Each structure stands twice: as C-alpha cells, then as structure tokens.
Amino acid sequence: MSEARQYGELATQLIMESRRSTQTDTLLKYNDALIRSIIREQRDLEKSAEPLALIDGPPAPSLIVIETAINRNKRCLLAYHVHRTDRLRDMYWSVGGALPHILSNPEVRNKLSPHEVDFLREYHASVMHYRSDFSDELDIMASVAQPPKDLHALVRVVRDCGWIQTESGNINFEKGQRFMVRRSDIEHLIVQGYLEEV
Numbered sequence: 001m002s003e004a005r006q007y008g009e010l011a012t013q014l015i016m017e018s019r020r021s022t023q024t025d026t027l028l029k030y031n032d033a034l035i036r037s038i039i040r041e042q043r044d045l046e047k048s049a050e051p052l053a054l055i056d057g058p059p060a061p062s063l064i065v066i067e068t069a070i071n072r073n074k075r076c077l078l079a080y081h082v083h084r085t086d087r088l089r090d091m092y093w094s095v096g097g098a099l100p101h102i103l104s105n106p107e108v109r110n111k112l113s114p115h116e117v118d119f120l121r122e123y124h125a126s127v128m129h130y131r132s133d134f135s136d137e138l139d140i141m142a143s144v145a146q147p148p149k150d151l152h153a154l155v156r157v158v159r160d161c162g163w164i165q166t167e168s169g170n171i172n173f174e175k176g177q178r179f180m181v182r183r184s185d186i187e188h189l190i191v192q193g194y195l196e197e198v
Contacts, residue, residue, distance in 0.1 A: 007045070007069035010038045011076035018083040027087050030113040035080075038073055045070050088112075088120055096191030099124040153183045153190075154198045161194040 014034055021028045045066050052063040091108070095101045099120060102108055109117075157173045164171055166185035173179070173189070178198060189195045 008072045010034060010041060011073045014080045015076050018080050027111050029111040038077060042070060042073055088116060096188055097127060098192040151183060152180055154180050155186060155195040156198050158196050159194050161189060
C-alpha cells in the first residue's frame with residue numbers, strides 16, 4: 001500500500017529540521033536521504049506538469065498547484081542549504097579561522113556532506129587569499145571583541161605549532177616555552193588554542 005502524502009510535505013520536514021537546528025544551536029547531520037526524496041518529488045512533479053502545460057487556453061488548476069509545489073520545494077531546499085552554510089561560516093569564525101579544528105573533529109565532520117567540506121576548504125582558501133593582501137597592516141583573523149592593551153604579549157606555548165614568521169623573525173613555538181612577541185603576529189594562534197597569554 002502506498003503512503004499518501006501532500007505535495008511539499010518533505011520540504012516542510014526539511015525546514016523543520018533547520019528550525020530545530022537553530023533552536024538547539026547545533027549543526028544536525030546533513031539529511032541526504034530527505035534531500036534526494038525532495039529532488040525525486042521535483043522530477044515527478046515536472047513530468048506531471050509537462051502535459052498540462054501543452055493544453056491550450058487558461059492554465060489548468062492542477063498545473064497551478066503543481067507549479068506552486070515545485071517553487072515551494074525549491075525555496076525550501078535553498079533555505080536549508082543557506083542555513084547550513086551560515087552555520088558553517090559561524091563555526092569557522094568561532095575557532096578563529098582554523099579549518100583543521102573543524103575538519104579534524106569527528107563529531108562535526110560526520111555531520112557534513114562532501115560538498116560542505118569542499119565549501120569550507122574553498123571558503124578558507126578565499127579568506128587566506130584575502131588576508132594575504134593585508135598581512136602587513138592588519139590581521140583580519142584577530143578578535144575584535146576587545147582591543148589589545150599592549151602591542152606585545154607574553155605567551156606560553158600550549159601545543160607545538162612549529163616555526164612561525166613574525167616581525168622580529170622566525171620563532172619555533174615548542175610546548176612549554178614562553179615568548180614576548182608582537183600581538184598581531186600571534187593573535188590567531190591564541191584564538192586557535194596553540195598559545196596562552198601569561
């Protein structure tokens with residue numbers, strides 16, 4: 001026995017999932033099965049609309065209903081994907097632009113589709129390209145919630161991060177060491193959790 005369903009019911013489920021994600025402030029797993037079902041429904045609706053569109057005269061009421069369902073499904077799919085990309089961008093900036101922190105976390109990585117992983121990589125590459133234009137004057141990755149008190153900061157290395165190029169030269173940040181360095185050179189490492197202010 002086939003399950004009776006209204007047009008657009010699957011798309012409504014998708015929007016409810018986005019709303020639930022917003023209300024719980026979590027990123028839910030990408031619902032690939034539901035997306036594919038909506039796309040199949042779209043194809044079926046388009047096939048059933050083709051013969052109705054060929055009829056001369058005013059459009060049949062059934063054609064108007066089908067076109068409305070097609071447009072609503074498209075809007076719901078777009079809203080779902082925009083919601084997810086906004087959440088991914090927020091996650092990216094919340095960790096100071098540290099893409100490995102997001103992609104190496106299995107709880108987050110398992111919730112992403114392959115296209116979302118590609119989006120994050122391309123977004124990161126665009127930010128790094130844009131940042132390279134301002135690397136001498138301004139660190140766009142630095143936190144702007146509170147302005148720095150001093151130009152230099154005394155930091156302790158929490159996790160090894162290797163050689164970093166600073167204004168005063170290259171510094172090898174090894175765990176346990178302390179350095180007095182220009183804040184703008186290492187602000188992103190503090191945000192990412194490699195360094196800690198003393």
